[in-house]
Amino acid sequence: MSFRIEIEPARLPAAGGHAWLRLEGWCIALFHADGRYYALDDSCPHQGASLAGGKVVDGKVQCPAHGLRFDLATGCLQNVPTVKVVTYPIHIEEGRVYLSLPGPESTT
Template sequence: MSQRYAIQPGQVPAPGARKLLEFDGKSLALFNVSGQFYAIDDSCPHQGASLCGGLLQGRVIQCCAHGLRFDLASGYLLNSTALKVGHYPVEVLEGQVFIVIDAEESVS
């Protein structure tokens, strides 16, 4: 079972922007890449640095700490499946944006 978390209109990033969001103590980064939304854990799986403030190129985010680059769509390190950041589906229903988190990935 999954849980939908509604994003308040003021927290929805404009195209090319991103927002850091908190749900029950868990930090997620929400990106808007040309109208397509992507949500990932804000913590780099390498050493925990924030990903939200990293360099964004298309749908690739680069960690500020060590330069690791992750595909926002899959969560995987570019050109590798050795390292992955948690990523979550984003739905837009009647203009409302939701991040969908499966029960086993629950933010509680």
């Protein structure tokens, strides 16, 4: 089960920009590219470098540490789709931007 969090307008990146968010204990890299918002886990699976400061080109973010490129929409590593970064759904309703995050698993 997941839950949604509204992202405050002041924390949203401008077109072509990026932001680092810490929400409910999650570290999120948020990008605004090609008119859409994309949210990814902020940790590169190679050695954990932050993706939030990576350069975005053609819908992919390049890890600033070692140059790996991840698709913003799918989280897949370019040319190696079995390696990926977790992506999180973004919803826009009535001009408000919401991020969906995994919820705690039920023990019942």
